[in-house]
Amino acid sequence: MNTIHGYSPSGNCHKLRLLLEQLPLPYRWIETDSSRGATRTLEYLALNPNGKVPLLVRDDGSVLVESNAILHYLAEGSAFLPDDPWARAQALSWMFFEQYSHEPYIAVARFICGWTPLDSPRRAELPRLRERGHQALAVMERHLSRHPWFTGADYGIADIALFAYTGVAEDGGFDLAAYRALRDWLIRVRTTPGFVPMPPPAPEHAALIAASH
């Protein structure tokens, strides 16, 4: 059985829980609070020298890191990743878009709102992060105005990758009102069979998020 080391309120980690629940595949989950240094211990750095969650460990001890690479590996041969090479390539393209043009703005804005003090100097980054995050949301909206999903014809891992932080973008101060097709897609994702929501952040983080807006 695969073991996941993950921090539950992290979107990158929740991607794996969502796919594993929907496949479904059995897994162990080791809660690893990256916001409290759990990914900076010598023991953890031996598993992932890059010091990030999530990671997957197989029974033989071999390790795979990077959330979207893990999604791709777990989904191979399932309905969550198409067989057609061009559709697979498009799904992977959206997953690279997510990590380069979406997550560094939308996830980081949420992190600053919920995981840094209200007087943190990092809050000065928020206007730029929101500007770039809205650019990513506009690219998604354009696609979703013409296609129901990001993973070819059906729901799959590119949807899971993009849903993870889009579904909690409001935590980072993103108003989604203008993105009608995107909001419809969020509802479609939330009603897929076996969908599980992201566990809420601990009260201290929820309070910081609430106080940020």
Next chain:
Amino acid sequence: MNTIHGYSPSGNCHKLRLLLEQLPLPYRWIETDSSRGATRTLEYLALNPNGKVPLLVRDDGSVLVESNAILHYLAEGSAFLPDDPWARAQALSWMFFEQYSHEPYIAVARFICGWTPLDSPRRAELPRLRERGHQALAVMERHLSRHPWFTGADYGIADIALFAYTGVAEDGGFDLAAYRALRDWLIRVRTTPGFVPMPPPAPEHAALIAASH
């Protein structure tokens, strides 16, 4: 035949030229100078709403964006991408590492040095970019001290993805002297069959790079 829209001195674009030359596969190259607004025209944004190079267009007009997704698509079935699912997953993991933990620091530092004026306020970002870039180089060095390549047992697309900006990291002010295994790997990549170097930047950019260090 595939057409690539790319800016030759961009590492993300050079990845595709390098793989296509090594496969080898015939291709057309449309030079697209993203540093002079060529990716912000209405015509280009119709191809890639995210306004980035490179992109691939097939004969039927269908488009694929994101450099590493294009590498993965082109390498399918070739020796540049292993058949074994776990080795493929590890290669993809390194490609996500490249786009999230490497390129945003090492490529962006090079861009600031070579493509912004010497008095640009963006130069204040360089110390932080170099700190984070060195963290990525250290992760690579650790891997390369135990393994010859990033794409499983042999040279392949994860090596190409990571080589692109590591090979020109010095343009961004990164001193590679401390990374012995990494420097040996750069030499190994440069001596693979069919290797082509990145075309040099135009004189104005080369002069800015030289004046930055």
